[in-house]
Amino acid sequence: MKILVIGGGGREHAIAWRLAREPGVTVWASPGNPGIARSATCLAPPRPGVDGYLQVAESVQPDLTVVGPEAPLVAGITDAFQGRGFRVLGPERKAAQLEASKIFAKQVMAEAAIPTAAYRVTQTFDQAMECIREFSYPLVLKADGLAAGKGVVIAHDQPEAERAVRALHSALGPRIVIEEFLHGEEASFIVLSDGAKVIPLEASQDHKTIRENDEGPNTGGMGAYCDGRILTPAQTAEILDRVIHPAIHYMSARGTPFTGFLYAGLMVTPQGVKVLEFNVRLGDPETQSLLHRIQGGFANALYAAASGNLAGVDLDWKTGPSVCVVLASAGYPEQPRIGDPISGIQEAEDSGAVVFHAGTRLGPAGLETSGGRVLGVTASGGDLRQAIDNAYRGVSAIHFEGMQFRKDIGRKGLKRW
Numbered sequence: 001m002k003i004l005v006i007g008g009g010g011r012e013h014a015i016a017w018r019l020a021r022e023p024g025v026t027v028w029a030s031p032g033n034p035g036i037a038r039s040a041t042c043l044a045p046p047r048p049g050v051d052g053y054l055q056v057a058e059s060v061q062p063d064l065t066v067v068g069p070e071a072p073l074v075a076g077i078t079d080a081f082q083g084r085g086f087r088v089l090g091p092e093r094k095a096a097q098l099e100a101s102k103i104f105a106k107q108v109m110a111e112a113a114i115p116t117a118a119y120r121v122t123q124t125f126d127q128a129m130e131c132i133r134e135f136s137y138p139l140v141l142k143a144d145g146l147a148a149g150k151g152v153v154i155a156h157d158q159p160e161a162e163r164a165v166r167a168l169h170s171a172l173g174p175r176i177v178i179e180e181f182l183h184g185e186e187a188s189f190i191v192l193s194d195g196a197k198v199i200p201l202e203a204s205q206d207h208k209t210i211r212e213n214d215e216g217p218n219t220g221g222m223g224a225y226c227d228g229r230i231l232t233p234a235q236t237a238e239i240l241d242r243v244i245h246p247a248i249h250y251m252s253a254r255g256t257p258f259t260g261f262l263y264a265g266l267m268v269t270p271q272g273v274k275v276l277e278f279n280v281r282l283g284d285p286e287t288q289s290l291l292h293r294i295q296g297g298f299a300n301a302l303y304a305a306a307s308g309n310l311a312g313v314d315l316d317w318k319t320g321p322s323v324c325v326v327l328a329s330a331g332y333p334e335q336p337r338i339g340d341p342i343s344g345i346q347e348a349e350d351s352g353a354v355v356f357h358a359g360t361r362l363g364p365a366g367l368e369t370s371g372g373r374v375l376g377v378t379a380s381g382g383d384l385r386q387a388i389d390n391a392y393r394g395v396s397a398i399h400f401e402g403m404q405f406r407k408d409i410g411r412k413g414l415k416r417w
């Protein structure tokens with residue numbers, strides 16, 4: 001089976017790496033990156049946007065296309081590929097609104113009775129200013145559209161909320177969701193859906209801020225771990241029953257069935273599990289830790305989901321937790337510096353870790369940084385302590401100037417259990 005992976009970050013490296021290990025699968029990627037090139041044939045799209053990817057597909061003629069990032073999904077890549085007869089895994093444009101519009105996601109949650117933070121939608125500057133006077137603090141402000149992690153502000157008092165309204169309005173437009181701040185433990189719960197049936201993946205946890213102990217500005221994710229204890233069986237059942245199945249049924253009933261990976265960003269609160277956000281794709285860096293633990297059945301499951309036929313399909317999981325530590329460039333997240341030479345990846349892999357590439361490129365002198373999040377060093381272990389040690393052993397072999405990473409990935413789990 002020929003599979004084309006769309007994207008070129010750490011998540012797509014993990015997808016391509018896993019698929020390349022499945023019997024009978026050859027992997028192509030567009031645009032890919034130097035790490036993905038070890039598992040797949042990488043093709044740069046001849047022009048930007050969905051049309052460029054369509055041209056790649058016309059030349060590769062894949063049996064299945066798997067779309068990694070949200071931007072092409074929101075731009076309608078699935079609709080376009082299906083229109084040309086290609087089998088593709090990922091929601092159609094209308095279903096991708098679950099991630100593209102926070103207001104739409106909140107409406108779906110309200111209508112499908114999915115537990116989430118209490119909220120108000122504001123459409124103008126004056127409405128937003130009035131609303132922040134009425135809410136209690138802290139409160140959370142979210143721009144409506146895609147904002148690559150920069151559209152959410154937690155405000156602790158009214159002056160901070162006013163500054164946030166001004167900043168969000170000028171950068172991202174007037175439509176914002178203002179919502180109650182939820183206390184609890186975050187978890188990422190992702191399912192593979194064929195439009196009606198789902199296969200849940202193991203729960204994982206992202207580490208959003210740049211520094212240890214959840215301090216500093218938010219990033220795209222500085223690391224993740226995956227451990228069967230992040231959610232209890234009762235919590236998993238509650239999430240399937242109250243979040244996932246209602247969302248899938250609702251999307252299907254309104255004529256925009258959801259096919260692909262549905263990601264629920266959750267807060268586990270004393271009052272039960274509540275949804276912070278939906279994403280319409282696998283998480284990054286959650287995927288790196290998740291796919292390190294899958295040992296078979298991945299290509300088959302993706303093909304079955306894209307064909308609307310997940311009945312009887314299973315994934316084969318390794319027992320034992322996994323950890324992904326992200327190595328970020330100097331200046332990330334504000335102003336990532338690029339062009340720093342990278343060394344030690346081979347040594348890290350010799351130590352047993354898998355190093356997924358996110359922001360790397362080949363320069364005249366070899367591999368160098370090309371983005372904010374550069375590498376995801378990933379390892380499993382018999383228990384969480386071992387998985388953490390194995391990942392950080394890999395990290396210690398790698399060097400580039402200004403390299404930043406958190407030293408506490410997975411440590412919350414060690415404290416909890």
Ligand code: AMP
Pocket residue numbers: 117140142149152179180181182183186208265276277
């Ligand atoms: P989102 O993009 O909606 O997931 O928000 C990004 C991050 O902001 C989340 O991962 C949480 O850490 C935090 N966050 C979002 N909404 C809330 C909320 N209602 N209460 C507390 N924290 C939140």
Ligand code: GLY
Pocket residue numbers: 206220221279282283284285286
């Ligand atoms: N790790 C969070 C995300 O992928 O949105």
